Amino acid sequence: MDVCIIIPARYASVRYPGKPLATLKGASGVSRTLIERSVMAARGASDGLIPIYVATDDDRIAEEARRIGADVIMTSESCRNGTERVADAMARAGISADIIVNLQGDAPLTPAHFVTALIAAMRADPGIGMATPCLRCDPETVTNLLADRANGRVGATTVVADRASNALYFSKEVIPFTNGKGVINGVVPVFHHVGVYAYRPASLASYQTWEPGPLEALEGLEQLRFLENGHPIRMVEVSAPGAVFWELNNPNDVPLIEGYLARMGWE
Numbered sequence: 001m002d003v004c005i006i007i008p009a010r011y012a013s014v015r016y017p018g019k020p021l022a023t024l025k026g027a028s029g030v031s032r033t034l035i036e037r038s039v040m041a042a043r044g045a046s047d048g049l050i051p052i053y054v055a056t057d058d059d060r061i062a063e064e065a066r067r068i069g070a071d072v073i074m075t076s077e078s079c080r081n082g083t084e085r086v087a088d089a090m091a092r093a094g095i096s097a098d099i100i101v102n103l104q105g106d107a108p109l110t111p112a113h114f115v116t117a118l119i120a121a122m123r124a125d126p127g128i129g130m131a132t133p134c135l136r137c138d139p140e141t142v143t144n145l146l147a148d149r150a151n152g153r154v155g156a157t158t159v160v161a162d163r164a165s166n167a168l169y170f171s172k173e174v175i176p177f178t179n180g181k182g183v184i185n186g187v188v189p190v191f192h193h194v195g196v197y198a199y200r201p202a203s204l205a206s207y208q209t210w211e212p213g214p215l216e217a218l219e220g221l222e223q224l225r226f227l228e229n230g231h232p233i234r235m236v237e238v239s240a241p242g243a244v245f246w247e248l249n250n251p252n253d254v255p256l257i258e259g260y261l262a263r264m265g266w267e
Contacts, residue, residue, distance in 0.1 A: 037108035044114035
């Protein structure tokens, strides 16, 4: 097996309990659960050629995943984040793949080409142990990010990278500092981190041996464990002309995402 996609999903989210089962209304007015929309995003990227699994420790999520025809791997309740859950799912199911894609179950607006671009980058460079996409924000998105922080909401993640496209830092704050501006010298300098990861098996195995560090604990971002242990993360820049990317992090994100689904004509 060259690639597999695993969607980690937990019920006990601190900011939004039961989030995978929250419903989102699409352009046609049909409501679908978040986990269903996440599986739809994975299927759009796989063309039926890549195995897709939902990894969860909750029977309610497992039941919903099976209802929509998804394969389920039950994982340990001790998994602290999506990366740990993906690693646990691989071990429990005996999955052997060269590239493991973690499509987090809170990003229903993820275009299929975000996932395929990540897979292509990993295939093109066997030296990349882990990669994740980033999207240059438009002024509207920067405004939304700054509004979240101004109102005390912890929402989307931003990232800064070096000239070799390796991540320097991820944060729930808007980085780099823009002094409240969305455009500087004609350029939007903020990159939105897209919640999709691709790993080599060895990188996942290393992750399981590391304890969370202070930066991961402060930011609540699992990927910082790689950086804190000196493991590079390759950033793959993607684009989405005419589309908007936004995760479901808080209940107040529901109407925002539903508006974007309607605007883009997504069912």
